[in-house]
Amino acid sequence: PKVHELHFMDIQQMEINGIDCIVSRSGYTGEDGFEISLPAEQAVTFASTLMNADEVEWIGLGARDSLRLECGLCLYGHDLDQTTTPVEAGLMWAISPARRHGGAREGGFPGAEVILHQIESQRVTRKRVGLVGVTKVPVREGTELFDEKGNKIGVVTSGTVGPSAEKPIAMAYVRSDWAVIDQTIFAEVRGKRIAMRVVKMPFIPQRYFRG
Known part of the structure; x- marks a missing residue:
């Protein structure tokens, strides 16, 4: 019952069925959910107990990835690596005001010089965007993206046919001047150029429990 008191990203130690656990109301799906950490030797017993509930089913990482x-x-x-900055990825929330120019604890984090300059100038050469297929053809990671003249402008970093969105969706990094909502760009799939439209993310609303 204690989990009902948690809000999104809260974390708490608690005992569940006699097992000491650390529970957070988080999860990497965009849905309301929980992550449970417990001693390895108790994992099989704990998972078996969960599976005894009628509303619980196993699910794999493929489903986690599409969600x-x-x-x-x-x-x-x-969609992220050591060459990607929060400014390019649209993750500015990761840089607190205290760490930005003029903040109480300015800089002092990996990549600060580059990142703070990008924030100040508002200039990056590429940006992360959401893409929706105009056709039903799925577009996968690594697919190259082009403008209508055939110039390469980006690459897909994650892509699938969204089971909830019910259409091809993808995330990609594109040249900044093409990171414009409703812009049409073209993905090269098996030698053919497939039209895709730049859209605002998320593709499906997030449903975290914020209280």
Whole structure:
């Protein structure tokens, strides 16, 4: 019952069925959910107990991946890496005001010189965008993107047919001048250029419990 007291991103130690756990009301799907940490030797017993509930089913990482993509959440190694800044990725919330120019604790974090300059100038060469397919053809990670003249302008970092969105969706990094809502760009799939439209993310509304 204690989990009902938690809001999104709250974390608390609690005992569940006699097992000491750390529970957070978070999860990487965009839905209201929980992450539970517990001693490894108790994991099988705990999971088996959960599976005894009629409303619980196993689900794999493929489903986690489609859910997080539909909710516009980045995955490290795909949509983020050591060459990506929060400004390019549209994750400015990750840089608190205290760490920005003029803040109480300005800088002092990895990449601060580059990132603070990008914030100040509002200039980056690429930006993360959401894409929706004009056709029903799925567009996968690594697919190159072009303008109508055939100039390469970006690459897809995550893509699938959204099971909830019911259409092809993708996240990509494109040249900044093409990161414009409703702009049409073209993905090269099996030698053909497939039209896609730049849209605002998330593709499906996030449903975290914020109280």
